[in-house]
Amino acid sequence: MFVLAASLLFGSVGYGQSDPPAADSGGLDFKQFGLLAIQDGGRRKPIDTFTRETLIRITGRSTYTDKAGRKWQANDFVLSVLLDTRDWKDEPMILISSGQLIEQLGLDKTQRRFSFAQLTGSSELQRIASEARALKRAEKPLDRVQQEAVSVNDRLALFGNVMNGNALLIVPSPQRETDAWMAPDPGATAAYYNETQIAPAFAELTKMMRAYTQADTFNFSSAARQLQDNLRALSPSIYPQTRQLRLEYFYNHFEGFYRAIWCYGIALVILIAAHLRKRGGALQTVGVGIAVLGLGFQASGIVMRCLIAGRPPVTNMYESIIWVSFAVSFFGMIFFARYRTPVYLLAALPVTLIALLLVHQMPIAMPSSIDPLVPVLRDNFWLTVHVLTITLSYAAFALAMGFGHILLWRYARNPAAARADAPMHFWLYRVLQLGVLLLAAGTILGGVWANYSWGRFWGWDPKETWALIALLCYILALHGRLAGWWTQFGLAVASVVCFLAVLMAWYGVNFVLGKGLHSYGFGIGGETYVAIFVALDLLFVAFAIWRCRRSASSVAELHEIKAQRASVSL
Numbered sequence: 001m002f003v004l005a006a007s008l009l010f011g012s013v014g015y016g017q018s019d020p021p022a023a024d025s026g027g028l029d030f031k032q033f034g035l036l037a038i039q040d041g042g043r044r045k046p047i048d049t050f051t052r053e054t055l056i057r058i059t060g061r062s063t064y065t066d067k068a069g070r071k072w073q074a075n076d077f078v079l080s081v082l083l084d085t086r087d088w089k090d091e092p093m094i095l096i097s098s099g100q101l102i103e104q105l106g107l108d109k110t111q112r113r114f115s116f117a118q119l120t121g122s123s124e125l126q127r128i129a130s131e132a133r134a135l136k137r138a139e140k141p142l143d144r145v146q147q148e149a150v151s152v153n154d155r156l157a158l159f160g161n162v163m164n165g166n167a168l169l170i171v172p173s174p175q176r177e178t179d180a181w182m183a184p185d186p187g188a189t190a191a192y193y194n195e196t197q198i199a200p201a202f203a204e205l206t207k208m209m210r211a212y213t214q215a216d217t218f219n220f221s222s223a224a225r226q227l228q229d230n231l232r233a234l235s236p237s238i239y240p241q242t243r244q245l246r247l248e249y250f251y252n253h254f255e256g257f258y259r260a261i262w263c264y265g266i267a268l269v270i271l272i273a274a275h276l277r278k279r280g281g282a283l284q285t286v287g288v289g290i291a292v293l294g295l296g297f298q299a300s301g302i303v304m305r306c307l308i309a310g311r312p313p314v315t316n317m318y319e320s321i322i323w324v325s326f327a328v329s330f331f332g333m334i335f336f337a338r339y340r341t342p343v344y345l346l347a348a349l350p351v352t353l354i355a356l357l358l359v360h361q362m363p364i365a366m367p368s369s370i371d372p373l374v375p376v377l378r379d380n381f382w383l384t385v386h387v388l389t390i391t392l393s394y395a396a397f398a399l400a401m402g403f404g405h406i407l408l409w410r411y412a413r414n415p416a417a418a419r420a421d422a423p424m425h426f427w428l429y430r431v432l433q434l435g436v437l438l439l440a441a442g443t444i445l446g447g448v449w450a451n452y453s454w455g456r457f458w459g460w461d462p463k464e465t466w467a468l469i470a471l472l473c474y475i476l477a478l479h480g481r482l483a484g485w486w487t488q489f490g491l492a493v494a495s496v497v498c499f500l501a502v503l504m505a506w507y508g509v510n511f512v513l514g515k516g517l518h519s520y521g522f523g524i525g526g527e528t529y530v531a532i533f534v535a536l537d538l539l540f541v542a543f544a545i546w547r548c549r550r551s552a553s554s555v556a557e558l559h560e561i562k563a564q565r566a567s568v569s570l
Contacts, residue, residue, distance in 0.1 A: 327391070
């Protein structure tokens with residue numbers, strides 16, 4: 001029984017030319033299989049989460065369409081690789097996101113994905129990856145090609161571990177929570193469990209694998225459910241509770257952030273239409289209602305993520321963008337309720353929408369995985385107080401940036417009318433004040449936490465330095481307006497330009513500089529998108545300034561002509 005289960009699991013019973021092909025498994029119900037617990041990435045989670053993260057890490061996509069045109073879901077894909085139901089080694093699916101690395105390896109530059117066999121046979125890839133790891137051990141910086149070579153090697157290792165079954169750590173440890181789980185290999189489990197204890201689990205595992213290859217939905221689900229019960233019986237105190245597994249499974253399939261994207265997009269279109277119509281009260285009500293629904297979807301996703309992780313969702317770039325984008329729309333909704341003007345939602349919704357689309361389209365650069373906290377962050381009080389305060393300030397500044405774009409667009413179209421709209425400038429000033437208050441408080445609290453964790457209040461770490469620079473930029477903008485150093489138009493320009501300092505503190509330090517004590521937030525990727533955004537934004541600001549000055553000089557010339565005519569008539 002053990003040998004049969006192991007051979008089925010690890011793919012030694014493959015499907016060659018002389019064997020009957022596996023039935024189409026695309027129609028199977030994978031819910032019960034997805035609820036099996038697995039130990040991966042330092043935590044215990046549903047195997048549904050593991051398969052999703054595995055497929056994204058290997059291919060860069062949440063689903064995969066093979067050469068034959070079949071679309072594979074994550075659970076189906078991992079089981080197929082595990083049981084070798086098709087020739088996955090020659091399937092071009094391993095992602096290489098760097099064009100420079102593709103060129104250096106002598107591969108087809110028109111492709112971004114290559115086969116396992118093709119890449120494992122590349123001596124040049126192994127050479128670059130080995131050099132990169134040596135530099136990493138010496139704590140020296142890596143260039144983009146070296147970083148990507150290490151990532152590709154990690155993808156190959158993950159794919160290999162899935163094929164040989166070593167990644168499927170579903171047998172729980174019988175002793176402590178910190179002990180490693182095991183793959184269902186008779187040799188590994190024999191050290192902890194006797195044959196009587198492990199036999200029921202292997203029997204159901206064998207039944208489940210056979211049902212998968214035969215596309216037998218009933219037996220596949222039934223065996224997966226019974227397998228979960230048998231594995232839990234091996235170590236009841238360590239195996240995750242069913243409600244925990246079901247919550248994370250529901251979170252994966254509910255896709256609250258994706259639903260929020262649709263709601264925000266529809267709400268934005270409706271609110272723009274209502275703004276363009278003279279009597280758009282009914283449309284505005286509908287738009288606001290859909291925006292609130294989007295907020296509800298996003299809030300539910302954040303709450304579930306907090307319950308799953310047991311901490312605030314602000315420990316990596318994905319989580320911080322999700323949280324900040326939510327806070328932007330939340331602040332916009334509060335200001336809308338306070339001042340009864342939809343312009344706050346017109347400023348907030350595009351920012352939130354772009355942020356959510358960004359993380360949805362960049363799963364490699366900003367992975368959505370829930371990872372254990374690094375030691376310096378294992379203090380929920382300071383994590384909540386400091387990081388949430390800082391990120392809320394980013395949200396206020398992002399809202400001000402969206403508001404500034406609306407004002408600059410109005411100045412570019414009709415400067416006289418924009419100058420005369422005093423409430424718009426007052427509302428912008430209020431949002432900037434909120435952001436400065438939150439960023440100042442968050443920076444001070446960060447120093448207190450740094451003293452608690454690292455033994456010093458301030459150390460000119462890049463993250464600390466750029467947070468201070470951003471704070472000083474906004475303080476200068478507000479003080480300059482109060483002192484009369486620049487006009488209301490200057491404050492609108494500052495609300496857009498100063499956000500670049502926030503972008504540097506938020507994204508640049510982590511993804512461009514990659515230095516400092518805040519290494520737990522570092523990552524690679526997305527530089528092209530950010531650079532394009534910054535360039536286009538600065539061009540827009542320059543255009544608005546040019547239009548405003550041209551209009552001002554035209555008005556001055558008109559006044560001069562009128563004055564000359566008046567003097568002639570006298």
